Amino acid sequence: MAPAPTRPLDGRVAVITGGTRGIGRGIALRLARDGAHCVLTYRRSAELAAQVVEEIEREGVKGLALPLELGQPSHVPPVFERVGEAFGRVDIFVANAAATSFRPMLEQKADNVRRTFAISVDSFIAAIQAVMPLMRGRAGRIVAVSGIDSFQAMPGHGLLGGAKAAVESLVRSLALELGPEGITVNGVNPGMISTDSSRLYIERGLGRDYEATMAALAARTPVRRSGTVEDVADCVAWIVSDGAGFLTGQTILLDGGLTMVSPLARLASPLAGGEGGA
Ligand SMILES: NC(=O)c1ccc[n+]([C@@H]2O[C@H](COP(=O)([O-])OP(=O)(O)OC[C@H]3O[C@@H](n4cnc5c(N)ncnc54)[C@H](OP(=O)(O)O)[C@@H]3O)[C@@H](O)[C@H]2O)c1
Numbered sequence: 001m002a003p004a005p006t007r008p009l010d011g012r013v014a015v016i017t018g019g020t021r022g023i024g025r026g027i028a029l030r031l032a033r034d035g036a037h038c039v040l041t042y043r044r045s046a047e048l049a050a051q052v053v054e055e056i057e058r059e060g061v062k063g064l065a066l067p068l069e070l071g072q073p074s075h076v077p078p079v080f081e082r083v084g085e086a087f088g089r090v091d092i093f094v095a096n097a098a099a100t101s102f103r104p105m106l107e108q109k110a111d112n113v114r115r116t117f118a119i120s121v122d123s124f125i126a127a128i129q130a131v132m133p134l135m136r137g138r139a140g141r142i143v144a145v146s147g148i149d150s151f152q153a154m155p156g157h158g159l160l161g162g163a164k165a166a167v168e169s170l171v172r173s174l175a176l177e178l179g180p181e182g183i184t185v186n187g188v189n190p191g192m193i194s195t196d197s198s199r200l201y202i203e204r205g206l207g208r209d210y211e212a213t214m215a216a217l218a219a220r221t222p223v224r225r226s227g228t229v230e231d232v233a234d235c236v237a238w239i240v241s242d243g244a245g246f247l248t249g250q251t252i253l254l255d256g257g258l259t260m261v262s263p264l265a266r267l268a269s270p271l272a273g274g275e276g277g278a
Pocket residue numbers: 017018019020021022023024041042043044045068069070071096097098099119145146147148189190191192193194195196197198
């Protein structure tokens with residue numbers, strides 16, 4: 001009888017924050033399909049989390065959902081203790097969850113400043129510290145999900161952009177510290193991806209029609225389409241694979257080429273969706 005086919009992440013243990021919806025869910029399902037047992041954290045809906053666990057387990061791996069409010073960094077270590085009790089190790093950690101209130105910087109309340117940074121920065125550091133005892137000696141992979149607001153000014157996104165820029169900087173410092181232990185640390189920076197949060201930003205933050213805005217962006221993107229959750233999940237699946245062991249300290253910009261086009265080309269060239277363009 002032929003041996004059962006192996007999958008690239010067979011037997012690995014992955015933890016993904018904010019795995020109930022959008023990009024986090026897509027990453028969890030993709031890593032499960034590649035053979036990893038997946039722990040996802042969620043904030044609000046245990047029911048939604050249980051549904052994703054069910055989908056994960058359909059891939060023949062174990063799934064576990066744990067509640068975690070990342071706005072409270074002190075809540076992070078006990079979650080990793082639970083993961084340790086359940087699996088004894090972690091091979092992959094994906095810091096995906098983020099949240100903010102989309103307002104101009106001058107209107108940001110101190111509470112939201114603290115909360116935005118607590119979720120994306122303080123809890124990221126707390127998670128790395130908490131995961132290390134479970135990851136040490138395992139050729140671990142750490143991936144942080146960034147955003148184009150980290151380097152492009154976007155209305156209402158200043159605060160989250162500041163937090164994401166900090167995360168990209170932390171990725172480099174962590175890569176330097178953890179490289180000698182065989183652990184890589186990278187980021188993925190998706191362009192505009194169709195999820196609940198991009199809809200919320202475009203409709204409520206910018207007051208625009210979501211479908212029409214996404215279509216207009218696609219027309220200005222060199223590959224002529226919007227990004228999908230699956231695009232991001234595929235990229236993460238590669239970053240955490242054995243084949244990506246020489247990649248560390250990098251944040252991969254995954255936007256179909258949208259942000260590399262010069263503003264002048266936008267005005268002048270049909271290729272860039274400019275005058276006479278698509
Ligand atoms: N969508 C895009 O176009 C885009 C582009 C660039 C970067 N990103 C980044 O990609 C990541 C995922 O975005 P998304 O669009 O998939 O977002 P989403 O659909 O809004 O999902 C966010 C996830 O994070 C969790 N979460 C939010 N606040 C939390 C908190 N305080 N504590 C714990 N968990 C919390 C949510 O849990 P609940 O379901 O319990 O609320 C949810 O699972 C974020 O880091 C975002 O900045 C997104």
